[in-house]
Amino acid sequence: MADEPDFDVIVIGAGVAGTVTAYLLAQQGLSVVLIERGEAPGSKNFSGGIMYCTAMKSVFPNFLDEAPVERLIDRNEIVFLNADSWVGIDYGDRRLAKAGTAVTVLRAHVDAWLAEQAEAAGAMVMPGVKVDALLKEGSRIVGVKAGEDELRARVVVAADGVNSFIARDAGLRPKPATDQQALGVKALFKLDRAVIEDRFGLDGNRGVAYSLVGDCSQGVGGGGFVYTNKETLSVGLVLRLDDLVKKGKRSTDVFDHFLEHPLVDAMVRGGELIEYGSHLVNEGGEKMMGQIVFDGLVLVGDASGLTLNTGLTVRGMDLATGAAIAAAKGIAEAIAKGDTSATGLAAYKRELDASFVGQDMHTYAKAPHFLENERMYGQYGQLMADVLHEVFCLDTTPRKHLLPTARGVLKQSGIKLTRLGKDGMEGVRAL
Ligand SMILES: Cc1cc2nc3c(=O)[nH]c(=O)nc-3n(C[C@H](O)[C@H](O)[C@H](O)COP(=O)(O)OP(=O)(O)OC[C@H]3O[C@@H](n4cnc5c(N)ncnc54)[C@H](O)[C@@H]3O)c2cc1C
Structure with missing residues (x-):
């Protein structure tokens, strides 16, 4: 008889997808370990910062009151930038704040809070440990290898983000094509709360999100954003990788140019740069997803190719949450039935396809192609x-x-x- 595994489920990566999956499975009494390579959950994580939080509120009904969110977004500005001018649509709607469907977040805070919830539900959170590889027996994934250690589980969840080396190195996923990924560059500027509220006409915990397109990307396919937090501004660009290479531009130069645009300069002026980084973003839409269920393994969040950039909204965290909900359901069912093969775990894919995640990925399947249109920029x-x-x-x-x-x-x-x-x-x- 085979040895009992160490855990029912091993989750690799304490981003939104992994942490919510771990929380939901632990809540159902399964033994779960959540392994994160960063020193603390959230410490390595990166996002523009708008979380469309309805799915998250279905998991944590008090999310808006208890989680460390920044501002409720009830104004969206869509602005075309030219070298000396800008034209925009200013959409403000108090119904958005009332519905509470979008908030700004800082991942270092919100991911840490999510991990605390997973731990409180009974998951073992293991930060500072990098999973190096999957353990395989034949075609079946039976656990993970981290340094000299091996851990075994009935199901492994790869929630290791956009690169998902875990699935790729095991030969289960192809390397994404460069036209299916973009490079995100983001800076966090610190400003007094009163300055932010005066400058953007905000009060209380209300906030505004700018989506910017045009001169900000110097002709490279992509766009920019400025999101208001309590005492910081999240400012960034998402640039198509293949187009950056084709146009021979460096993302840092394009970003500097973006910051110098008169509209952006007026927003960030006087701010102290406290964080700066870059990260890949999935841009391929539905066709990037491919196979996400294997014998003993499921992929969730960015690792499964999720993320939707429509030019108006960049979404990944809500899709990651939706995938986590579907995965937790499929995994719990498979474990209960004693069949954690790809067939036994297939309920995850069915749940995902039927959820808002699968449907929205399908609805916006043509968005990536449309965003290749240079006239937009x-x-x-x-x-x-x-x-x-x-x-x-x-x-x-x-x-x-x-x-x-x-x-x-x-x-x-x-x-x-x-x-x-x-x-x-x-x-x-x-x-
Ligand atoms: C510039 C930019 C702007 C964006 N803007 C938005 C936005 O405004 N709204 C939105 O919803 N989405 C946005 N996104 C997308 C969003 O950030 C992602 O979709 C989301 O973070 C996906 O969550 P995840 O849990 O799947 O992956 P991640 O958040 O990337 O988490 C993966 C985790 O796995 C860990 N990990 C990786 N490898 C290993 C390993 N081998 N061992 C252990 N741990 C490992 C990582 O450290 C990390 O903690 C943006 C992305 C970028 C880059």
């Missing part, structure tokens, strides 16, 4: 600014109505009306 922002310039720059030239003005600007830009119409339709279908 330059010409269209300039076009809008040029039309508005004609409207507001009142010299003594006789005015024209809006339609002929727009036609004239379009003609000068060299973009055909049919092209504009096609791009518009593609955008409507993709987003």
Whole structure:
């Protein structure tokens, strides 16, 4: 008879996906160990910082009151940047704060809190340990190897983030293509709380999220963001990896250029840079997911190819939470049935596909292709600014109505009306 495994479940990686999976499984009385290579959960983690938190609230109903969240987002600004101008949509809605569906978070705080919940539910949290490899018996994953130690479990959960070396090194997942990943660069600027609230017109715990596109990425496919926290601003860019290489740009130079844009400069002015880093982001959408259930192993969160960038929102943490909920259900069922083969664990994939995660990945399947459209990163922002310039720059030239003005600007830009119409339709279908 085979030895009893050390744990029912080993979870690799204490990000959102791993910690929520560990919490939910421990809550059901399973023996769970959560292994994290960072000194503390969250210490190595990276995100722009908007958490769409409805899924998280379904796991922790008091999440907004008890977790260390920053601000409730009830204003979203979508802004096209040009070299000397910007044009935006300012969408504020008190219903958003009331619904409490989006908050800014700092991962070092929120991931540590999530790990505390997992520990309180009975999971063993093991920080400062890097899993080096999966243990295999035939085609079956039976545990993990960390340094000289080997731990065995009925199920291993790879929640080790976007690179997921664990599954890749075991030959279970291919290396993602460069057109399926982007490079995220993010800085955290410290400012007095009162300065942030004055500068952005905020009160109490309300906050604003800026999504920026255009000149901020110097023609590289991607976009920028500025999110307000209590006493800091999260400022960053997400740049398509293949396009960075193609255009011969360095992400740090593009980021410096972004910070110098008059709109961004006015937001971060006087802020003290307290953190700076870069990290990969999945950008391939639904087609990146591939196989996520194997004999004795499941993949969750970024490790399973999740993350959705629609240009308007960057989502990963809510998808990671949704995947954790589906995985915990599938794993608990498989263990209860005594079948943790890929077939026994298949309920996870079914749950995931039926959940908002699978459905949203499907709905936005065309978004990655749409975001490859170069006109989004330059010409269209300039076009809008040029039309508005004609409207507001009142010299003594006789005015024209809006339609002929727009036609004239379009003609000068060299973009055909049919092209504009096609791009518009593609955008409507993709987003
Ligand atoms: C610049 C940028 C901006 C983003 N903005 C947003 C946003 O605003 N909103 C949003 O929802 N999402 C955003 N995302 C995406 C989001 O950050 C990810 O989707 C999310 O962090 C995925 O969570 P995860 O738990 O799957 O992986 P991660 O958070 O990456 O966690 C993986 C964990 O595994 C650990 N680990 C890795 N390898 C090992 C190993 N061998 N042994 C032990 N531990 C290991 C890591 O240390 C880490 O703690 C952004 C990403 C970037 C890069």
